[in-house]
Amino acid sequence: MVKKFIDEESGKVVEEKVMNAITIDCVIFGFDQGKLEVLLVEHGSGISKGKWGLPGGWIKEDESIDNAAHRVLQELTGIEDLYLEQLKAFGDPKRFPLGRVITIGYYALIKKADYDVKAGFTASDAKWYTMDQVKDLIYDHNEILSYSLKHLRNRVRQAPIGFNLLPEKFTLLQIMQLYQEVLNIELDKPNFRRKILKMKLLVDLKEKEKNVSHRAAKLYKFDPEIYKQLTDKGFNFEI
Amino acid sequence: MVKKFIDEESGKVVEEKVMNAITIDCVIFGFDQGKLEVLLVEHGSGISKGKWGLPGGWIKEDESIDNAAHRVLQELTGIEDLYLEQLKAFGDPKRFPLGRVITIGYYALIKKADYDVKAGFTASDAKWYTMDQVKDLIYDHNEILSYSLKHLRNRVRQAPIGFNLLPEKFTLLQIMQLYQEVLNIELDKPNFRRKILKMKLLVDLKEKEKNVSHRAAKLYKFDPEIYKQLTDKGFNFEI
DNA sequence: TAGTATTGTAGTCAAATATACTATAAGTTA
DNA sequence: TAACTTATAGTATATTTGACTACAATACTA
Helix, strand or coil, rough: CEEECCCCCCEEEECHHEEEEEEEEEEEEEECCCCCEEEECCCCCCCCCCCCCCCCCEECCCCCHHHHHHHHHHHHCCCCEEEEEEEEEEECCCCCCCCCCCEEEEEEEEEEHCCCCCCCCCCCEEEEEEHHHCCCCCCCCHHHHHHHHHHHHHHHHHHHHHHHHHHEEEEHHHHHHHHHHHHCCCCHHHHHHHHHHCCCCCCEEEEEECCCCCCCCCCEEECCHHHHHHHHHHCCCCC | CCCCCEEECCCEEHHHHEEEEEEEEEEEEEEEEEEEEEEECCCCCCCCCCECCCCCCEEECCCCHHHHHHHHHHHHHCCCCEEEEHHHHHHHHCCCCCCCCEEEEEEECCCCCCCCHHHHHCCCCCEEEEHHHHCCCCHHHHHHHHHHHHHHHHHHHHHCCCHHHHHCCCHHHHHHHHHHHHCCCCHHHHHHHHHHHHHCCCCCCCCCCCCCCCCCCCCEEEHHHHHHHHCCCCCCCCC
């Protein structure tokens, strides 16, 4: 690991405390068949070869951290527009075995049904894991993952971000199952319907789901514009 | 700004993208006479001489980010135990005029009445500002400050952290005024009393305030142990 | 084609909570 | 002692939540 560096102007070696290696690591959440999933990658080389971890990368000199995260995700998944939010920085001096590396954790929510996320992966393998399938990850990635889940559980109740895990068009039951899974709670169907419809946040698409072996449910979509108008009027999303 | 560095093993100059200068900046909140305040420092030297900004410092090679933040605050204020939480990392490539510096923002809540916070400041001057007194700060510190205020407003409603801004012993009116100030809302006295007392979170100290020119109010304190017991039973703090 | 299973959707009712008040007590100050 | 300020108790109404019942619509299957 790098420990000394050169000051460009003076040419002298500068104290090592100023500089740090810094990376991005991203928790990519998906939702499939009622289960919350996370996308992990297998490391193809280096000391952690064969182990699984969060997808990540370096921050370039001329890009913002958010841009770096977007770029890394775009390279990995091919998806341009996804929900992406910074979690926090993780910087235990021993988190990376070969030296001091600070990482900035992000989490992303993607509409798994609408994309083939693994398209962008090349050398290393990538795989979806349900939360209880996740075992030992490299470095402190288990900590980052559990922190992000905790964070997601808070955020999902305060802001309408859960929709980013569902297809563009969804049924009320799908949202409810999403909340049940993410928050690990049981919800009452009629009560949940009433609560979410009363917000007047969802657009009734006047369509019904197809190819289901039961009575087809109405399809809705989430409209960010409507949400903005509501919040401007003082509306506060809460589940 | 430093742009190249040496790999210790090979002795070669390594690509510059890997390393970054990284700092801590801390928003220190206080509460005095019904007003939320923030502690700013005047820069005594360098390109930002004479300007005001958030207190900050470098992260050392062998300390965690949290420890760095604690150390920086301890050096500045002399206070060991204060409420300190990481906000997020700020990394716009242009945020620092002389080169790429990523900063990790923290915010702290201190019991202003119980300490003389400015004791630790030496060279540079330090001063408390109410939120509306804050003008142009250096770099992106206005952004960090406004982000931290937004974050505080969310957190203060979800967790009993507001008490960290009050003296050890406080009255119900003091808490209420704190919430009114931080959240910028009006509250009803009897209703607020009932709500907070019903939580059974506060310890009645069987004491009354002194030297007040009106009927003295009962004093209470916040007990983290009680809060822990309540949360273990499923209690959820919410204002 | 009748029956059964599954999910969607509407409605009811009591309990809990929030909100807007009024009233009074206990002090301080003039 | 009167006027004033703040603490504290209480009340009445609206709103929300939670548990539950009922029934409609559709698909499958015997």
